[in-house]
Each structure stands twice: as C-alpha cells, then as structure tokens.
Amino acid sequence: DMLTIxxxxxxxxxxxxxxxxxxxxxxxxxxxxxxxxxxxxxxxNPHIRPYGNMSLSxxxxxxxxxxxxxxxxxxxxxANGDILLFRPLDNFHxxxxxxxxxxxxxxxxxIFMQGLxxxxxxxxxxxxxxxxxxxxxxxxxxxxxxxxxxxxxSSYRFAIFxxxxxxxxxxxxxxxxxxxxxxxxxxxxxxAKAAGNYGAALYPARxxxxxxxxxxxxxxxxxxxxxxxxxxxxxxxxxDGKLVTPPVSTTILAGITxxxxxxxxxxxxxxxxxxxxxxxxxxxxxxxxxxQEAFGTGTAATIAQIATIHHNGxxxxxxxxxxxxxSNHVAAELDKIKTGQAPDTHHWVHRI
Ligand code: COI
Numbered sequence: 001d002m003l004t005i006x007x008x009x010x011x012x013x014x015x016x017x018x019x020x021x022x023x024x025x026x027x028x029x030x031x032x033x034x035x036x037x038x039x040x041x042x043x044x045n046p047h048i049r050p051y052g053n054m055s056l057s058x059x060x061x062x063x064x065x066x067x068x069x070x071x072x073x074x075x076x077x078x079a080n081g082d083i084l085l086f087r088p089l090d091n092f093h094x095x096x097x098x099x100x101x102x103x104x105x106x107x108x109x110x111i112f113m114q115g116l117x118x119x120x121x122x123x124x125x126x127x128x129x130x131x132x133x134x135x136x137x138x139x140x141x142x143x144x145x146x147x148x149x150x151x152x153x154s155s156y157r158f159a160i161f162x163x164x165x166x167x168x169x170x171x172x173x174x175x176x177x178x179x180x181x182x183x184x185x186x187x188x189x190x191x192a193k194a195a196g197n198y199g200a201a202l203y204p205a206r207x208x209x210x211x212x213x214x215x216x217x218x219x220x221x222x223x224x225x226x227x228x229x230x231x232x233x234x235x236x237x238x239x240d241g242k243l244v245t246p247p248v249s250t251t252i253l254a255g256i257t258x259x260x261x262x263x264x265x266x267x268x269x270x271x272x273x274x275x276x277x278x279x280x281x282x283x284x285x286x287x288x289x290x291x292q293e294a295f296g297t298g299t300a301a302t303i304a305q306i307a308t309i310h311h312n313g314x315x316x317x318x319x320x321x322x323x324x325x326x327s328n329h330v331a332a333e334l335d336k337i338k339t340g341q342a343p344d345t346h347h348w349v350h351r352i
Pocket of ligand 1: 071072073198231232233298299300301
C-alpha cells in the first residue's frame, strides 16, 4: 500500500456514537481522513490519520484569496455489505478541472483513488447500511502558502474526510427564481467547484429564505432570462412529457448526478433535451398544465423534488410528488445501480 496507517488509527473508534436511524447531514465525521501536501512542484507524504483539526498560519493564502476547491461523492452498500463508490473518477477529473481554473496543481490519480480506497476500507463501518443513507465523501484542496500578496500559492493541501448522511433536503422544496443577483457569468469560474462560488451565493439565498423559500434558482447574468442551476443542485423539468435541462456551460457546474440522471432517463426510453430553458417557457408551460415535474440533482441532494417555483409575485404549484413518473422512475433506477441491485452498464460503480 502507498499509505501507511499508524496503529493508533485503528483504535478508539467513535462509531458507537452514531445512530444510523437519526443522521443529521454533515455533522458527524468518520474516524479518519486522508491528507497529502504539495510542495516544490510535487505531491508528497499522502497519509491517513485520525479526523481532527489542522493547524494553519493566519496568513494561509486560501483564507485570504480563495484558492479553495472541493468535491462531493458518495459510497453505498450492496446487499452483501460490500462498499460501492459511485463514479469516483468523474469526481477526480472534475477536481482537476476546478484546480486548473483556480491556478492550483492537478492531483494525481493514485493519491485520489488509492487514498480513497484505503480510507474507506479503514472506515468501512461508517458506510450506513440503511436505505436512503450513504457515506458522503468530501475531497478538497486549498492553498497553504504563508504569504500576504495576491499570487498563486506554491504549496497546497489535499484532504478527504467522510460523513455518514441521510437526506440533504427533508421535504419537497419551495424555490424562487432570482431576478437580481447572479451566481456566475460567462468567462467566470461558475463551472468550478470553488469555495467562493458557494460563499457568494449565501446572501441572495438567505434573502429568499427570509421570504419563505428553501433555495433560489439562478438565471443567466445577462438577461435573467434563462434558468441556470440552483447552487447546490442542477435543475431539471418535465415539460410535456420530455425531460429538459439547461446544457452545462462555463456558468453551470457539470453535475455528476445530472449526467447520471440524463443517461438513466435515456436508457429507460424517455426523451431528454439538453437546451436552454427560459423563465417564460416555464410560466407558459405551467399555465397550459404542461410543467409536470421539477427537481434538483446533486450528490448531496440526490434527486430533490420541487413543490413550488416562485417568480414575479406568482407561486407556481406543481403536481403531487407521487404523480411524477419520470423523476420517480429514474430516481429508483439510479438508486438500484448505486447499490448493486441493477446492472452497471456504464461502469459507474467502483467496488472497494
Ligand atoms: C454536493 O452535492 O455534494 C455538493 O457539493 C453541494 C453542496 C453540499 C455544497
């Protein structure tokens, strides 16, 4: 093995504190984490150690200038209790796309994949056996130069920690189309999974939350005319029987759940359209009774049903969740693939 695991790592597990039937998203962390550092042009010293604090200089450049990126992925259990990672290489490639845009070094596939495998083997007990639950995996990279001045850092840290999770959103969502603020512009870094993209979205999202909506729907920065994404999720609609979603672009995160949902929908024989969706089109379809389904897709959110879309003083209420044929069908099928109950025809499942 590339990684050495100190003996004290396997003792003192906190797993007994975990109640699998009552998991709050993102608050419980498994026993261990993987850490690797980049110095003088190369990644070095990948190792696993107990989950815990890191000591950082106040001048750590990522804290000041935002060279900080992350990924989200999940591991599941199959019927035999084996651990299945879903599309980890896609997360690896996306991490490196984000790294390039943020002037950060590419990670090596060895550190990512071998590190992940060894971490999950060591913390296997933390992968929930419960339906609807998973082990959420958070790989991330940040600049570590102790330096005041705006330039790319020369040193970085990569780490992975994990958390057993249940549902990210507890109920069907009320979302509102954002008429003023923007998340992302052409030529910007909106397609990167960069920490700052999420930070900049908090204030507009909170304003919508104060008006009674769970999340907002971003529109394009030029005209506020076309639907983009929802900040923690890509967005999909069923319009007159067809599954429709905005195409990925430099302003939209290329969601891995998004891609999986589109592929599974095609496999199940549904018509899929990746094209621009205007706010006007949604309103007209709703009036004509043709806005049949709306949902978000994301690793954390999985498939999150949208109950209501607000725009311009109007709440568009959508059909009951149980009547949503396409999203319910695709969600169930995708779940089967992730947990080894349906054939993995696209080689998405990586068995640990
Ligand atoms: C995910 O879906 O995994 C994300 O990273 C989105 C959110 C939790 C920030």
